[in-house]
Amino acid sequence: MADINLLEQRTAFGQVKERGKRWLLRLVTLVFVLTLALYGYLFYSEWNSEKQIAENQSVIAKAQSELENNQQRGELITRQAQVKNANQLLNDHLFWSGLLPELARVTLTQAQYSSVETSTTGDVFLTVTVPTYAEAEKFLQVFDLPEYNQQFSNVRILALGQVEKDNVLQTTMRLQLTLNQDLLKRQIQ
Amino acid sequence: MNFSNFSSASGKEQIRNPMLQAVLMIVIVVLFGWFVLSPKYASNSETRDQLSQVKSQRANLEADQQELNRLIAQLESSDEEIKILDEALPLSGRPTRIAILIETFARNSALLVEQLNITGLEEAIASGDKAMLADPYKPGRELRTIDVTVGVTGNTEQFRNFLQLLEQSGRIIDVESLSVTSEENATNFTVRLKTYAFEALSE
Numbered sequence: 364m365a366d367i368n369l370l371e372q373r374t375a376f377g378q379v380k381e382r383g384k385r386w387l388l389r390l391v392t393l394v395f396v397l398t399l400a401l402y403g404y405l406f407y408s409e410w411n412s413e414k415q416i417a418e419n420q421s422v423i424a425k426a427q428s429e430l431e432n433n434q435q436r437g438e439l440i441t442r443q444a445q446v447k448n449a450n451q452l453l454n455d456h457l458f459w460s461g462l463l464p465e466l467a468r469v470t471l472t473q474a475q476y477s478s479v480e481t482s483t484t485g486d487v488f489l490t491v492t493v494p495t496y497a498e499a500e501k502f503l504q505v506f507d508l509p510e511y512n513q514q515f516s517n518v519r520i521l522a523l524g525q526v527e528k529d530n531v532l533q534t535t536m537r538l539q540l541t542l543n544q545d546l547l548k549r550q551i552q
Numbered sequence: 553m554n555f556s557n558f559s560s561a562s563g564k565e566q567i568r569n570p571m572l573q574a575v576l577m578i579v580i581v582v583l584f585g586w587f588v589l590s591p592k593y594a595s596n597s598e599t600r601d602q603l604s605q606v607k608s609q610r611a612n613l614e615a616d617q618q619e620l621n622r623l624i625a626q627l628e629s630s631d632e633e634i635k636i637l638d639e640a641l642p643l644s645g646r647p648t649r650i651a652i653l654i655e656t657f658a659r660n661s662a663l664l665v666e667q668l669n670i671t672g673l674e675e676a677i678a679s680g681d682k683a684m685l686a687d688p689y690k691p692g693r694e695l696r697t698i699d700v701t702v703g704v705t706g707n708t709e710q711f712r713n714f715l716q717l718l719e720q721s722g723r724i725i726d727v728e729s730l731s732v733t734s735e736e737n738a739t740n741f742t743v744r745l746k747t748y749a750f751e752a753l754s755e
Contacts, residue, residue, distance in 0.1 A: 419603075423606070430616070
Protein backbone atom coordinates (compact mmCIF):
# COMPACT_ATOMS: atom_id res chain seq x y z
CA MET A 364 0.00 0.00 0.00
CA ALA A 365 1.47 3.28 -1.11
CA ASP A 366 1.96 6.12 1.38
CA ILE A 367 -0.16 9.24 0.95
CA ASN A 368 1.59 12.47 1.90
CA LEU A 369 -1.34 14.53 3.32
CA LEU A 370 0.99 17.09 4.82
CA GLU A 371 2.31 18.08 1.39
CA GLN A 372 -1.24 18.61 0.02
CA ARG A 373 -2.16 20.81 2.98
CA THR A 374 0.95 22.93 2.39
CA ALA A 375 0.13 23.46 -1.30
CA PHE A 376 -3.50 24.40 -0.47
CA GLY A 377 -2.22 26.83 2.17
CA GLN A 378 0.13 28.46 -0.35
CA VAL A 379 -2.72 29.00 -2.86
CA LYS A 380 -4.90 30.42 -0.09
CA GLU A 381 -2.06 32.69 1.04
CA ARG A 382 -1.43 33.89 -2.54
CA GLY A 383 -5.17 34.60 -2.99
CA LYS A 384 -5.21 36.72 0.15
CA ARG A 385 -2.20 38.70 -1.12
CA TRP A 386 -3.91 39.30 -4.48
CA LEU A 387 -7.02 40.47 -2.69
CA LEU A 388 -4.86 42.83 -0.65
CA ARG A 389 -3.18 44.14 -3.82
CA LEU A 390 -6.55 44.62 -5.47
CA VAL A 391 -7.95 46.51 -2.50
CA THR A 392 -4.76 48.61 -2.35
CA LEU A 393 -5.18 49.42 -6.05
CA VAL A 394 -8.79 50.49 -5.39
CA PHE A 395 -7.57 52.69 -2.54
CA VAL A 396 -4.92 54.27 -4.74
CA LEU A 397 -7.46 54.88 -7.50
CA THR A 398 -9.79 56.45 -4.95
CA LEU A 399 -7.03 58.78 -3.85
CA ALA A 400 -6.25 59.60 -7.49
CA LEU A 401 -9.95 60.33 -8.14
CA TYR A 402 -10.01 62.63 -5.13
CA GLY A 403 -6.92 64.38 -6.48
CA TYR A 404 -8.60 64.82 -9.87
CA LEU A 405 -11.78 66.18 -8.27
CA PHE A 406 -9.74 68.55 -6.13
CA TYR A 407 -7.86 69.85 -9.19
CA SER A 408 -11.01 70.03 -11.30
CA GLU A 409 -12.85 72.08 -8.66
CA TRP A 410 -9.89 74.41 -8.20
CA ASN A 411 -9.65 74.86 -11.96
CA SER A 412 -13.42 75.49 -12.30
CA GLU A 413 -13.34 78.07 -9.52
CA LYS A 414 -10.42 79.79 -11.22
CA GLN A 415 -12.32 79.86 -14.53
CA ILE A 416 -15.47 81.16 -12.80
CA ALA A 417 -13.47 84.01 -11.29
CA GLU A 418 -11.91 84.83 -14.69
CA ASN A 419 -15.27 84.74 -16.47
CA GLN A 420 -16.95 86.84 -13.80
CA SER A 421 -14.22 89.41 -14.14
CA VAL A 422 -14.72 89.51 -17.94
CA ILE A 423 -18.53 89.76 -17.47
CA ALA A 424 -18.21 92.63 -15.00
CA LYS A 425 -15.88 94.47 -17.37
CA ALA A 426 -18.14 93.87 -20.39
CA GLN A 427 -21.24 94.95 -18.45
CA SER A 428 -19.50 98.09 -17.32
CA GLU A 429 -18.48 98.84 -20.93
CA LEU A 430 -22.03 98.22 -22.13
CA GLU A 431 -23.57 100.48 -19.51
CA ASN A 432 -21.07 103.26 -20.04
CA ASN A 433 -21.30 103.16 -23.83
CA GLN A 434 -22.18 106.71 -24.90
CA GLN A 435 -24.12 105.64 -27.98
CA ARG A 436 -26.22 103.01 -26.26
CA GLY A 437 -28.70 105.65 -25.04
CA GLU A 438 -29.12 107.06 -28.54
CA LEU A 439 -29.54 103.57 -29.96
CA ILE A 440 -32.28 102.67 -27.46
CA THR A 441 -34.05 105.99 -28.11
CA ARG A 442 -33.83 105.52 -31.89
CA GLN A 443 -35.13 101.96 -31.68
CA ALA A 444 -38.18 103.06 -29.70
CA GLN A 445 -38.65 106.03 -32.07
CA VAL A 446 -38.60 103.74 -35.14
CA LYS A 447 -41.00 101.30 -33.50
CA ASN A 448 -43.49 104.06 -32.70
CA ALA A 449 -43.15 105.65 -36.13
CA ASN A 450 -43.80 102.32 -37.86
CA GLN A 451 -46.87 101.74 -35.71
CA LEU A 452 -48.23 105.20 -36.57
CA LEU A 453 -47.58 104.69 -40.28
CA ASN A 454 -49.42 101.35 -40.21
CA ASP A 455 -52.47 103.08 -38.71
CA HIS A 456 -52.25 106.11 -40.99
CA LEU A 457 -55.48 107.00 -42.79
CA PHE A 458 -55.82 108.88 -46.08
CA TRP A 459 -58.82 111.18 -45.93
CA SER A 460 -58.36 112.84 -49.29
CA GLY A 461 -60.15 109.87 -50.91
CA LEU A 462 -63.32 110.57 -48.93
CA LEU A 463 -64.58 113.68 -50.74
CA PRO A 464 -64.32 112.32 -54.33
CA GLU A 465 -66.10 109.10 -53.30
CA LEU A 466 -68.82 111.11 -51.55
CA ALA A 467 -69.24 113.18 -54.71
CA ARG A 468 -69.50 110.00 -56.81
CA VAL A 469 -72.44 108.63 -54.79
CA THR A 470 -74.32 111.93 -54.59
CA LEU A 471 -77.19 112.95 -56.87
CA THR A 472 -76.45 116.07 -58.87
CA GLN A 473 -79.43 117.87 -57.33
CA ALA A 474 -78.28 117.24 -53.77
CA GLN A 475 -76.16 119.73 -51.85
CA TYR A 476 -74.23 119.13 -48.67
CA SER A 477 -74.33 121.86 -46.11
CA SER A 478 -72.20 119.90 -43.66
CA VAL A 479 -69.99 116.83 -43.69
CA GLU A 480 -68.61 115.57 -40.42
CA THR A 481 -66.64 112.52 -39.63
CA SER A 482 -66.24 110.86 -36.27
CA THR A 483 -63.44 108.79 -34.81
CA THR A 484 -65.78 105.77 -34.75
CA GLY A 485 -65.88 105.67 -38.56
CA ASP A 486 -69.30 107.26 -39.00
CA VAL A 487 -70.01 110.15 -41.36
CA PHE A 488 -72.68 112.73 -40.56
CA LEU A 489 -74.17 114.63 -43.50
CA THR A 490 -76.64 117.45 -43.81
CA VAL A 491 -78.14 117.19 -47.28
CA THR A 492 -80.48 119.54 -49.03
CA VAL A 493 -82.61 118.35 -51.96
CA PRO A 494 -85.54 120.10 -53.72
CA THR A 495 -88.29 117.62 -52.82
CA TYR A 496 -89.10 114.51 -50.80
CA ALA A 497 -89.02 112.56 -54.07
CA GLU A 498 -85.41 113.65 -54.60
CA ALA A 499 -84.66 112.70 -51.00
CA GLU A 500 -86.10 109.25 -51.70
CA LYS A 501 -83.90 108.94 -54.82
CA PHE A 502 -80.88 110.08 -52.78
CA LEU A 503 -81.50 107.27 -50.28
CA GLN A 504 -82.19 104.65 -53.00
CA VAL A 505 -78.68 105.18 -54.38
CA PHE A 506 -77.23 103.51 -51.30
CA ASP A 507 -79.26 100.33 -51.98
CA LEU A 508 -77.27 99.80 -55.19
CA PRO A 509 -74.17 97.63 -54.80
CA GLU A 510 -71.89 99.91 -56.82
CA TYR A 511 -72.69 102.84 -54.51
CA ASN A 512 -72.76 101.25 -51.07
CA GLN A 513 -69.27 99.83 -51.06
CA GLN A 514 -67.80 102.72 -49.08
CA PHE A 515 -70.92 104.20 -47.42
CA SER A 516 -73.60 101.97 -45.89
CA ASN A 517 -76.18 101.74 -43.08
CA VAL A 518 -77.69 105.14 -43.80
CA ARG A 519 -79.70 106.36 -40.81
CA ILE A 520 -81.96 109.42 -41.01
CA LEU A 521 -81.44 111.49 -37.88
CA ALA A 522 -83.78 114.29 -39.02
CA LEU A 523 -86.01 115.00 -41.99
CA GLY A 524 -87.93 118.15 -42.75
CA GLN A 525 -88.67 121.00 -45.11
CA VAL A 526 -87.53 124.59 -44.72
CA GLU A 527 -88.23 127.64 -46.82
CA LYS A 528 -85.18 129.38 -48.16
CA ASP A 529 -85.34 132.34 -50.57
CA ASN A 530 -89.07 131.65 -51.00
CA VAL A 531 -88.30 128.09 -52.07
CA LEU A 532 -89.27 125.07 -50.02
CA GLN A 533 -86.30 122.73 -49.59
CA THR A 534 -86.02 119.29 -48.05
CA THR A 535 -83.23 118.84 -45.57
CA MET A 536 -81.96 115.57 -44.13
CA ARG A 537 -79.51 114.90 -41.35
CA LEU A 538 -77.92 111.50 -42.05
CA GLN A 539 -75.51 109.13 -40.37
CA LEU A 540 -73.58 106.72 -42.61
CA THR A 541 -71.07 104.00 -41.84
CA LEU A 542 -67.81 104.61 -43.63
CA ASN A 543 -65.74 101.70 -44.92
CA GLN A 544 -62.38 102.26 -43.23
CA ASP A 545 -60.60 100.52 -46.13
CA LEU A 546 -61.34 103.62 -48.20
CA LEU A 547 -59.01 105.57 -45.93
CA LYS A 548 -56.32 102.93 -45.83
CA ARG A 549 -53.82 102.93 -48.62
CA GLN A 550 -50.46 101.32 -49.09
CA ILE A 551 -47.69 103.76 -48.25
CA GLN A 552 -45.27 103.94 -51.14
CA MET B 553 5.93 36.84 30.80
CA ASN B 554 6.30 34.16 28.23
CA PHE B 555 2.60 34.16 27.69
CA SER B 556 2.68 37.95 27.08
CA ASN B 557 5.46 37.61 24.52
CA PHE B 558 3.48 34.95 22.80
CA SER B 559 0.38 37.18 22.69
CA SER B 560 2.33 40.16 21.27
CA ALA B 561 3.91 37.94 18.63
CA SER B 562 0.47 36.59 17.76
CA GLY B 563 -0.92 40.24 17.39
CA LYS B 564 1.89 41.19 15.03
CA GLU B 565 1.29 38.02 13.11
CA GLN B 566 -2.43 38.96 12.84
CA ILE B 567 -1.65 42.49 11.55
CA ARG B 568 0.56 41.02 8.91
CA ASN B 569 -2.33 38.82 7.89
CA PRO B 570 -3.23 39.96 4.30
CA MET B 571 -6.89 39.16 4.83
CA LEU B 572 -7.11 41.47 7.80
CA GLN B 573 -5.17 44.15 5.94
CA ALA B 574 -7.55 43.85 2.95
CA VAL B 575 -10.58 44.16 5.21
CA LEU B 576 -9.07 47.20 6.90
CA MET B 577 -8.27 48.73 3.54
CA ILE B 578 -11.85 48.14 2.33
CA VAL B 579 -13.17 49.84 5.46
CA ILE B 580 -10.80 52.77 4.85
CA VAL B 581 -11.86 53.03 1.17
CA VAL B 582 -15.55 52.95 2.11
CA LEU B 583 -15.14 55.55 4.84
CA PHE B 584 -13.00 57.76 2.59
CA GLY B 585 -15.51 57.42 -0.23
CA TRP B 586 -18.46 58.23 2.00
CA PHE B 587 -17.06 61.10 4.03
CA VAL B 588 -14.51 62.69 1.69
CA LEU B 589 -14.89 61.64 -1.93
CA SER B 590 -18.68 61.84 -2.18
CA PRO B 591 -18.95 65.44 -0.77
CA LYS B 592 -16.04 66.45 -2.98
CA TYR B 593 -17.80 64.97 -6.01
CA ALA B 594 -21.03 66.86 -5.16
CA SER B 595 -19.21 70.13 -4.63
CA ASN B 596 -17.25 69.62 -7.85
CA SER B 597 -20.49 69.00 -9.80
CA GLU B 598 -21.98 72.16 -8.33
CA THR B 599 -18.90 74.20 -9.26
CA ARG B 600 -18.96 72.83 -12.81
CA ASP B 601 -22.67 73.75 -13.16
CA GLN B 602 -21.83 77.22 -11.91
CA LEU B 603 -18.99 77.44 -14.43
CA SER B 604 -21.30 76.34 -17.22
CA GLN B 605 -23.82 79.08 -16.25
CA VAL B 606 -21.12 81.74 -16.06
CA LYS B 607 -19.74 80.67 -19.46
CA SER B 608 -23.21 80.84 -20.98
CA GLN B 609 -23.74 84.31 -19.41
CA ARG B 610 -20.40 85.44 -20.84
CA ALA B 611 -21.27 84.09 -24.29
CA ASN B 612 -24.63 85.92 -24.21
CA LEU B 613 -22.97 89.12 -23.08
CA GLU B 614 -20.34 88.88 -25.81
CA ALA B 615 -23.07 88.28 -28.37
CA ASP B 616 -24.96 91.31 -27.01
CA GLN B 617 -21.82 93.39 -27.21
CA GLN B 618 -21.25 92.34 -30.82
CA GLU B 619 -24.86 93.14 -31.67
CA LEU B 620 -24.55 96.52 -29.95
CA ASN B 621 -21.39 97.31 -31.92
CA ARG B 622 -23.11 96.28 -35.16
CA LEU B 623 -26.15 98.45 -34.40
CA ILE B 624 -23.98 101.43 -33.44
CA ALA B 625 -22.08 101.08 -36.72
CA GLN B 626 -25.42 100.92 -38.56
CA LEU B 627 -26.66 103.98 -36.64
CA GLU B 628 -23.53 105.95 -37.52
CA SER B 629 -23.95 105.18 -41.21
CA SER B 630 -27.69 106.04 -41.32
CA ASP B 631 -27.67 109.83 -41.20
CA GLU B 632 -30.25 110.19 -43.98
CA GLU B 633 -32.66 107.70 -42.43
CA ILE B 634 -32.32 109.41 -39.04
CA LYS B 635 -33.19 112.77 -40.61
CA ILE B 636 -36.34 111.22 -42.12
CA LEU B 637 -37.19 109.60 -38.79
CA ASP B 638 -36.68 112.85 -36.91
CA GLU B 639 -38.97 114.59 -39.36
CA ALA B 640 -41.66 111.90 -39.12
CA LEU B 641 -41.59 111.60 -35.36
CA PRO B 642 -39.50 114.42 -33.86
CA LEU B 643 -37.83 114.21 -30.49
CA SER B 644 -39.38 117.55 -29.63
CA GLY B 645 -43.06 118.41 -29.95
CA ARG B 646 -42.57 122.18 -30.03
CA PRO B 647 -45.96 123.54 -31.22
CA THR B 648 -44.58 126.46 -33.19
CA ARG B 649 -43.01 124.03 -35.67
CA ILE B 650 -46.37 122.29 -36.13
CA ALA B 651 -48.13 125.62 -36.64
CA ILE B 652 -45.55 126.70 -39.24
CA LEU B 653 -45.94 123.40 -41.10
CA ILE B 654 -49.75 123.50 -41.21
CA GLU B 655 -49.80 127.15 -42.14
CA THR B 656 -47.42 126.38 -45.02
CA PHE B 657 -49.66 123.55 -46.25
CA ALA B 658 -52.74 125.81 -46.10
CA ARG B 659 -50.94 128.60 -47.94
CA ASN B 660 -49.69 126.18 -50.61
CA SER B 661 -53.29 125.01 -51.11
CA ALA B 662 -54.54 128.61 -51.38
CA LEU B 663 -56.73 128.20 -48.31
CA LEU B 664 -57.34 130.92 -45.77
CA VAL B 665 -56.58 129.84 -42.22
CA GLU B 666 -59.39 131.00 -39.94
CA GLN B 667 -58.22 129.22 -36.79
CA LEU B 668 -55.35 127.05 -35.61
CA ASN B 669 -55.48 125.61 -32.10
CA ILE B 670 -52.90 123.27 -30.67
CA THR B 671 -53.62 121.48 -27.39
CA GLY B 672 -51.90 118.93 -25.17
CA LEU B 673 -48.80 121.06 -24.74
CA GLU B 674 -48.52 121.49 -21.02
CA GLU B 675 -46.99 118.08 -20.36
CA ALA B 676 -43.73 118.75 -22.19
CA ILE B 677 -41.07 121.40 -21.84
CA ALA B 678 -40.88 123.37 -25.09
CA SER B 679 -37.38 124.80 -24.62
CA GLY B 680 -34.65 125.36 -22.04
CA ASP B 681 -34.73 121.82 -20.68
CA LYS B 682 -31.19 121.74 -19.28
CA ALA B 683 -31.26 118.05 -18.35
CA MET B 684 -32.37 117.11 -21.85
CA LEU B 685 -29.84 119.43 -23.45
CA ALA B 686 -27.06 117.78 -21.43
CA ASP B 687 -28.18 114.26 -22.28
CA PRO B 688 -30.47 114.34 -25.32
CA TYR B 689 -30.94 110.57 -25.44
CA LYS B 690 -31.59 109.89 -21.79
CA PRO B 691 -34.23 107.21 -21.21
CA GLY B 692 -37.84 108.03 -20.40
CA ARG B 693 -39.11 109.31 -23.70
CA GLU B 694 -42.55 108.26 -24.84
CA LEU B 695 -44.98 108.89 -27.65
CA ARG B 696 -46.95 112.08 -27.09
CA THR B 697 -50.02 112.99 -29.09
CA ILE B 698 -50.56 116.64 -29.96
CA ASP B 699 -54.09 117.64 -30.98
CA VAL B 700 -54.51 120.32 -33.60
CA THR B 701 -57.72 121.90 -34.82
CA VAL B 702 -57.50 123.81 -38.08
CA GLY B 703 -60.29 125.90 -39.58
CA VAL B 704 -59.82 126.97 -43.20
CA THR B 705 -61.92 128.60 -45.89
CA GLY B 706 -61.77 127.84 -49.59
CA ASN B 707 -63.23 125.48 -52.14
CA THR B 708 -63.41 121.71 -52.11
CA GLU B 709 -60.53 121.22 -54.55
CA GLN B 710 -58.26 123.44 -52.46
CA PHE B 711 -59.26 121.57 -49.34
CA ARG B 712 -58.61 118.23 -51.00
CA ASN B 713 -55.16 119.44 -51.94
CA PHE B 714 -54.61 120.48 -48.31
CA LEU B 715 -55.61 116.99 -47.14
CA GLN B 716 -53.19 115.44 -49.61
CA LEU B 717 -50.35 117.64 -48.33
CA LEU B 718 -51.16 116.56 -44.78
CA GLU B 719 -51.20 112.90 -45.82
CA GLN B 720 -47.90 113.15 -47.68
CA SER B 721 -46.20 115.24 -45.04
CA GLY B 722 -42.79 114.08 -43.83
CA ARG B 723 -44.11 114.55 -40.33
CA ILE B 724 -46.77 111.99 -39.40
CA ILE B 725 -50.09 113.83 -39.26
CA ASP B 726 -53.34 111.90 -38.86
CA VAL B 727 -56.70 113.41 -39.70
CA GLU B 728 -59.02 112.45 -36.89
CA SER B 729 -62.19 114.05 -38.17
CA LEU B 730 -63.27 116.72 -40.58
CA SER B 731 -66.32 118.83 -41.04
CA VAL B 732 -67.46 120.85 -44.03
CA THR B 733 -70.02 123.60 -43.72
CA SER B 734 -71.33 125.46 -46.75
CA GLU B 735 -72.46 129.03 -46.39
CA GLU B 736 -73.61 131.65 -48.85
CA ASN B 737 -70.23 132.76 -50.13
CA ALA B 738 -67.68 130.27 -48.83
CA THR B 739 -67.19 126.77 -47.61
CA ASN B 740 -65.67 126.32 -44.17
CA PHE B 741 -63.57 123.28 -43.44
CA THR B 742 -62.61 122.24 -39.93
CA VAL B 743 -60.11 119.44 -39.50
CA ARG B 744 -59.05 117.84 -36.27
CA LEU B 745 -55.53 116.52 -36.60
CA LYS B 746 -53.21 114.45 -34.48
CA THR B 747 -49.48 114.70 -34.70
CA TYR B 748 -46.86 113.14 -32.51
CA ALA B 749 -43.56 113.66 -30.78
CA PHE B 750 -41.26 111.19 -29.06
CA GLU B 751 -40.24 113.18 -26.05
CA ALA B 752 -39.79 113.10 -22.32
CA LEU B 753 -42.80 114.32 -20.39
CA SER B 754 -42.28 116.60 -17.42
CA GLU B 755 -42.96 115.08 -13.99
